[in-house]
Amino acid sequence: MARILDGNAIAAQIRAEIKSEVARLPITPGLATVLIGDNPASATYVRNKRKACAEVGIASFGYELPADVTESEVLTLLEELAQRDDVHGILVQLPLPSHLDQSRILQAIPPHKDVDGFHPANLGVLGLKGKQPLFAPCTPQGCIELLQRSGVTIAGKHAVVLGRSAIVGLPTALMLLARDATVTICHSKTANLSAVVRQGEIVIAAIGKPCFVTADMIQPGAVVVDVGINRVDAPDQPRGYRLVGDVDFAGVSAVASAITPVPGGVGPMTIAMLLSNTLLAAQRTLAKQKLLEQDSNL
């Protein structure tokens, strides 16, 4: 049976590290969260992120805008947040209502406050050896961190990434590549998908299809990271649904050497990386202040 890569435990350890770092800082790191519209899943995500901030001593400033907010109202808010000294990171929860231009809005977050790592100036340098974005996107970074803290070697491995979205699949592939994996990216147009995925010594599933990856698609001993979070009907559950990943956990865990569960795998890592990026943003602000003070003391 596969070893469980316990995202809850690893994320808890990271949060503890962040908490002690935050306590040592002379300023309080601040994260602004912007939630637009009334998507219940988005509301839950933002609530969990704010709660996680509070637990490690990061201040969070919540903004909730109606679904029919205009783009210029959103941009005005982002400009204001860009200026504020107590806001080190800015997060706009996706997806956005369809009348808003996602790329224009994400580009309005200054790269040095882009703790989600979605600005083209940050996303665009992923995969380039010897370059580092100011912030790596949280879910891909969470996958990498989960692998590394679990002792899984990435360099030289064949990693197969299922899914090519701009916020998960593609950046995860690029981050694995920068860490010397051989990387295959496959997707809905891939022929012989099972055979392609079966080549993965590391498999990242990020396609948003419940239980899509089955045991026959996984080579014995592979490490499987399940990024999917899908709601499936479950009348016996108190909420009427349960969460499952993109991987058929029961079947795949019989052939894989290690696997992340859903929930409790990548999800908590994503939030931990958001906290980590916000801490990093605050630390950079301090370092910059210090340099400026030194200059003025000359």
Added chain:
Amino acid sequence: MARILDGNAIAAQIRAEIKSEVARLPITPGLATVLIGDNPASATYVRNKRKACAEVGIASFGYELPADVTESEVLTLLEELAQRDDVHGILVQLPLPSHLDQSRILQAIPPHKDVDGFHPANLGVLGLKGKQPLFAPCTPQGCIELLQRSGVTIAGKHAVVLGRSAIVGLPTALMLLARDATVTICHSKTANLSAVVRQGEIVIAAIGKPCFVTADMIQPGAVVVDVGINRVDAPDQPRGYRLVGDVDFAGVSAVASAITPVPGGVGPMTIAMLLSNTLLAAQRTLAKQKLLEQDSNL
């Protein structure tokens, strides 16, 4: 025997198309080339690019800076070129002398004049479905165009890209991905390289190692695109060297269904794409002027 994908012939056709487009424009498209130092290969490339401009009616403005030029002198020149109305495209020939910060210099070219496609705002959106950079980088775009004009289907194919450089391997992989190929990126740290490359229905070789890709690494019927241009000693040649690709042409052409020669494959396509991007830049300038005139007539 493999069909030869004749880059010279296809590039000639593209240049003829560009020439007739240029002749119809009310302005002369202009390309500024910046050559720094005295690398003989770079000097040859720039000379060929300027010659190609002249042949299609594009004005080229050549700047040659000494190897010990300061970064701020380069940046000042680029600022000046960014302002000039007769310069629609700016090309800084790579590689740069090591004391210059390549990424700072490339970022000083405004994205709308970045005809090499190396600005992060252009490179960074490659691979994202439904997004287009202002300019795609010339060599990757040349590979894609060569495949498409040769009738090679990309969608659904397994493409293997050997090499992950920021200017060839990685952007080519991302452009193939955006065109619905399943893409594997491999490199010097890849284990079982032969077996990985042998999966490619399309193989792009971009590693800069003469004759590295041999017949045993190629599956029967694959399409092989050779991006390498390597000088190897050849005392019997007038210049004392000859140019070979990254692919063992003789051996591989016995198993592949189609292959690009070196020289005469990707090389001329790269220059054709530079001309195409410069034309595009001039056309965009005109379109913008037209819009502004309409506005002022209101």
